[in-house]
Amino acid sequence: MRKYISILLITCSLFSLTGCEENQQTSTDNQTRDYTNLFSALPEQIIYPTDNPYSKEKEILGELLFWDPVLSGAQNVACASCHHPNFGWADGRAFSIGSDGVGLGPQRYGNETTPIHSPSIVNMAFTGLTMDTQLNEFVSGPYFWDLRATTLEEQAIGPIKNPVEMLGYHYSEAEIFDEIKYRLTTIPEYIDLFSAAFEGDDVITETNIAKALATFQRKVIANNSRFDLFLRGDISALSEGELIGLNKFIDVGCADCHNGPLLSDNQIRQDEKVIETLDAVRTPSLRNISQTAPYMQDGSQATLNDAISLYEDREDLGVNINEGDFNDIEVFLRTLSSPVYNHIPERVPSGLPVGGNIN
Ligand code: HEC
Numbered sequence: 001m002r003k004y005i006s007i008l009l010i011t012c013s014l015f016s017l018t019g020c021e022e023n024q025q026t027s028t029d030n031q032t033r034d035y036t037n038l039f040s041a042l043p044e045q046i047i048y049p050t051d052n053p054y055s056k057e058k059e060i061l062g063e064l065l066f067w068d069p070v071l072s073g074a075q076n077v078a079c080a081s082c083h084h085p086n087f088g089w090a091d092g093r094a095f096s097i098g099s100d101g102v103g104l105g106p107q108r109y110g111n112e113t114t115p116i117h118s119p120s121i122v123n124m125a126f127t128g129l130t131m132d133t134q135l136n137e138f139v140s141g142p143y144f145w146d147l148r149a150t151t152l153e154e155q156a157i158g159p160i161k162n163p164v165e166m167l168g169y170h171y172s173e174a175e176i177f178d179e180i181k182y183r184l185t186t187i188p189e190y191i192d193l194f195s196a197a198f199e200g201d202d203v204i205t206e207t208n209i210a211k212a213l214a215t216f217q218r219k220v221i222a223n224n225s226r227f228d229l230f231l232r233g234d235i236s237a238l239s240e241g242e243l244i245g246l247n248k249f250i251d252v253g254c255a256d257c258h259n260g261p262l263l264s265d266n267q268i269r270q271d272e273k274v275i276e277t278l279d280a281v282r283t284p285s286l287r288n289i290s291q292t293a294p295y296m297q298d299g300s301q302a303t304l305n306d307a308i309s310l311y312e313d314r315e316d317l318g319v320n321i322n323e324g325d326f327n328d329i330e331v332f333l334r335t336l337s338s339p340v341y342n343h344i345p346e347r348v349p350s351g352l353p354v355g356g357n358i359n
């Protein structure tokens, strides 16, 4: 406490010309506080919904489907074309290139461009978690920037039926699952994988494809960042500089929207748009944020520092920061990174290129 006071005194005298009051807000407070009403560590266990419980077989099948371009109209795009572990399970691009794309990440080229930036699929199992969630009753979601998909299972069908993303223009939305079903039933390895994962005679269905994809995605979690260790009780997990950043993040107003276990309230802010000219979107999670540049719904912010700087002079959002705060906040946001599953299969059952035309 003594140290804190002396820092304040020094900054006050240094800035006495501009007034001390203004400066107190951006003081370098490195004291640990009680954060339990604002943040919590992520659960150490993955949470599965009761209507799609975990099984190893579903997870294995889902992983192969995620990487297999067999799910796309022209058999050239996979989920992994735009959600790749080399780019934090996003694609490192402002906008994604889908059904006619070639290449991976910033090098990918083509004309079929999504109107919105691809988010990472890390921590999808936890989307919607708040400080008050009862874990045994929790169902994750909703998903997408505009929250239009209620569940992760529902979400998985979206890109397969979207001409820009995976469908292309040779099949219609109504035809594509019959076509996919036909393709999969001619691949003996898939027949075995679906039969192992699901019960009944007719196992290669749209619903089961969605269930397998969702089960695999729930595996891709990042719940052991230094911030998690800190919140679980190891106060030495954050350095002094990181604590300063954390306290600033709260004091300047970021945590009004970026709070809870994911640093997101998962709410759409209709009247408080961060990018004023664009659509109102939900508050994104800030987990593993240092790995998923570029930022915002239009990918317009190349670096984390750029993204933070967008909040300068945004009293309308309830935020008050200036340039001197950008680095402190960035230092804190970098503590939100956690090791994440990053396996790339060597082959997929269709024999098509793993991840689609990404090489
Ligand atoms: C062409 C690139 C592309 C492909 C291929 C693609 N996605 Fe996405 N994905 C996106 C974009 C862009 C969004 C954001 C769309 C929106 O919010 O309207 C998104 C959103 C998502 C989300 C929601 C994330 C969140 O935080 O709400 C999930 C989950 C997801 N995709 C999984 C998948 C799966 C599973 C597949 C394969 C079946 C897939 N994606 C194929 C680009 C792609």
Ligand code: HEC
Binding pocket: 249, 252, 253, 254, 255, 256, 257, 258, 269, 272, 274, 275, 278, 279, 281, 282, 283, 284, 285, 286, 289, 292, 294, 295, 296, 297, 298, 304, 307, 308, 311, 317, 318, 319, 321, 329
């Ligand atoms: C009023 C609610 C609100 C407040 C307050 C707020 N944010 Fe955000 N934040 C959002 C929304 C909504 C987005 C998505 C905006 C968009 O893409 O148009 C976002 C996006 C971001 C992103 C980019 C995430 C990504 O994956 O692209 C970062 C980083 C971020 N905010 C950090 C901050 C920081 C740092 C502060 C405090 C200085 C802050 N936010 C204050 C709601 C808020």
